[in-house]
Each structure stands twice: as structure tokens, then as C-alpha cells.
Amino acid sequence: MPSMNDIRPERTIVVGTRQSALALTQTGQVIEALERIAVKQGLPYRFEIRRIVTKGDRILDVTLSKVGGKGLFVKEIEQALIDGDIDLAVHSMKDVPHALQEGLAIGAVPKRVDPRDALIAADAKSIAELPQGAKVGTSSLRRACQLKRIRPDLRLESIRGNIDSRIRKLETEGFDAIILAMAGLTRMGWEDRASAPIPADDCVPAVGQGALGIECRESDEAVRDLLALYNDGETALAVEAERSFLGALNGGCQVPIGAYATVRGSEVTLTGMVGSPDGETLLKETMAGMDAAALGRRLAKALSARGADRILAEARG
Numbered sequence: 001m002p003s004m005n006d007i008r009p010e011r012t013i014v015v016g017t018r019q020s021a022l023a024l025t026q027t028g029q030v031i032e033a034l035e036r037i038a039v040k041q042g043l044p045y046r047f048e049i050r051r052i053v054t055k056g057d058r059i060l061d062v063t064l065s066k067v068g069g070k071g072l073f074v075k076e077i078e079q080a081l082i083d084g085d086i087d088l089a090v091h092s093m094k095d096v097p098h099a100l101q102e103g104l105a106i107g108a109v110p111k112r113v114d115p116r117d118a119l120i121a122a123d124a125k126s127i128a129e130l131p132q133g134a135k136v137g138t139s140s141l142r143r144a145c146q147l148k149r150i151r152p153d154l155r156l157e158s159i160r161g162n163i164d165s166r167i168r169k170l171e172t173e174g175f176d177a178i179i180l181a182m183a184g185l186t187r188m189g190w191e192d193r194a195s196a197p198i199p200a201d202d203c204v205p206a207v208g209q210g211a212l213g214i215e216c217r218e219s220d221e222a223v224r225d226l227l228a229l230y231n232d233g234e235t236a237l238a239v240e241a242e243r244s245f246l247g248a249l250n251g252g253c254q255v256p257i258g259a260y261a262t263v264r265g266s267e268v269t270l271t272g273m274v275g276s277p278d279g280e281t282l283l284k285e286t287m288a289g290m291d292a293a294a295l296g297r298r299l300a301k302a303l304s305a306r307g308a309d310r311i312l313a314e315a316r317g
């Protein structure tokens with residue numbers, strides 16, 4: 001049998017990444033996995049990292065939603081793909097906006113790690129154990145809105161920065177706890193910093209949390225063929241349902257939105273959450289179905305009918 005090598009020329013695949021510790025670490029892990037796949041397939045590829053400093057990285061002290069949201073980080077990296085400066089980009093799926101730029105594709109969604117949020121507390125093993133009126137750092141409306149429901153007494157305060165600087169701030173800025181994604185900690189090898197994962201029932205994770213998305217040019221067949229071998233079908237299906245839900249709601253980051261899907265056989269189970277920015281209303285529902293994209297749209301419709309449409313319309317002003 002001929003190997004793909006017979007039809008693939010030698011090539012250096014340039015991988016673009018942000019320069020945060022997490023971005024560099026997960027990009028390194030992706031390159032290692034792709035190198036293993038290439039060797040196994042006899043593909044003559046080398047990989048090279050190119051660091052990209054995005055506008056979002058330069059203004060980390062400004063509230064993200066004010067400067068264009070999380071999509072900001074991704075946009076500039078996407079431009080480098082379009083311009084041919086890089087061939088691959090490794091994103092945290094939860095930072096990837098619903099609509100990709102024209103001509104680009106998510107070539108692989110590798111196997112997901114823990115999608116839950118994590119409590120990192122000075123002196124508590126769970127949300128319930130936090131002292132009365134504890135000061136908790138999070139800048140995520142989604143996390144704040146859901147935590148308020150379980151513990152109305154908590155003082156939720158904004159905290160910005162990369163995960164390493166947020167963990168430092170826990171100690172230096174008098175927080176009793178901060179909330180981070182388990183996934184970031186796991187990829188950094190810092191999972192022992194987590195006091196406990198927060199159950200997805202208490203805090204529905206962000207769409208795509210715990211998953212990576214490997215983006216490339218739609219027209220780059222060699223890269224697409226390689227990435228297809230790295231895709232995890234179940235994760236891709238779960239993320240498709242979550243992103244379809246997000247896309248159907250067309251919500252910006254001014255509204256708390258979360259979604260989490262699991263896959264068993266060919267059945268996808270999706271939980272979606274929409275809250276009002278003031279934390280007064282929280283709508284949540286779970287549905288199952290075989291068609292991931294249709295399931296996401298159906299769940300969005302159900303929550304819209306229960307009031308999510310009004311919450312979103314108000315937030316858009």
C-alpha cells in the first residue's frame with residue numbers, strides 16, 4: 001500500500017501561537033502529537049513555532065468586552081493564517097468566535113480534557129466551605145452569575161490576566177478564592193493548585209471549555225489531511241452542539257452563556273444556560289438528540305421561548 005508520503009512533498013508547517021504560558025504550552029503539546037502522527041504516517045513534515053503578540057495581549061488590563069471581546073486574540077492569528085505567515089493555529093476552543101473568517105476551517109478538535117471550572121481557594125475544599133462573604137475573583141459573567149445563585153453572600157470581584165498571574169493575585173490581592181478552568185491548570189501541569197472542580201450542574205462551563213481547536217486554511221489539503229488524523233470525533237460532536245447553541249443565540253460576552261455536551265454512542269446530551277447580566281434570572285435546560293447542530297439550535301429556541309431572547313435583546317441595547 002502506498003503511504004501518503006508518496007504524494008506529499010517535504011514541508012515545514014509553521015504553527016502560530018500567542019505568547020502566554022498556556023498558549024505556548026498547549027501549542028507545544030499539539031506539535032508533539034502532530035509530529036507523532038506524521039512519523040507514523042511517514043509524512044515528511046517539520047514544525048516551527050511562530051509567536052504572535054496580539055492586541056488583546058498588549059491591553060490585558062482593560063476589560064476585554066470593552067475592546068472587542070475574546071475574539072480579539074483569535075482575529076489577528078486568523079489574519080496570519082490568511083496571509084500565509086503561518087499554516088496552523090492552536091486555539092482554546094472557548095476563545096474561538098462562532099463564525100470563522102472566510103477561507104479558514106477548524107481542521108481538528110482533539111480529545112477534550114476536564115471541561116469544568118475549578119475552585120482555587122486559600123482555605124476551602126468546595127464552594128460551600130468558603131467563609132461567609134468571601135472575596136472571589138472572576139471576570140466571567142457566566143461564573144459570577146452561577147456562583148451567586150449558590151452563594152449569594154460571596155463578594156465577586158474582577159480579576160484579569162493570564163492564568164499564572166491570576167494565581168499570583170490570589171495570594172497578593174487578598175482573594176479567598178479564584179475560579180479558573182480546570183483545563184488550563186491541567187495543561188500547565190498545575191492541577192494540584194485546584195482545590196476542587198466545580199460540578200457542571202452548579203456552574204455550566206463555557207462553550208468549548210476544555211477543548212482545543214486547530215485552525216488552518218480551508219484550501220491547505222496537506223494540513224487538513226494531517227489534522228483529520230488528530231480529530232476526536234466525540235469531542236468534535238460535543239463542541240459542535242455547544243457552538244451551534246451559542247451561534248443560534250448570537251450572544252456577545254455581555255450575557256452569561258454556558259453549554260456543555262456529552263456524547264454516548266450517537267446520542268448527544270446538551271445542557272445550555274443563559275443568565276441575565278445582573279444575575280437575577282438564570283435559565284437552564286438539558287436536551288438530547290442525534291444531530292448535534294440541530295440539537296444546539298433546538299435548545300437555543302427553547303431557552304429563547306422561556307426568556308433568553310429578552311435577556312439577549314436587552315443586552316444588545
Ligand SMILES: NCc1[nH]cc(CCC(=O)O)c1CC(=O)O
Pocket residue numbers: 092093094095163179180181182183184208209210211
Ligand atoms: N478565558 C481565558 C481562557 N481561555 C482558555 C482557557 C483555558 C481553558 C480551556 O482551554 O478551556 C482560559 C483560562 C480560564 O478560563 O481559566
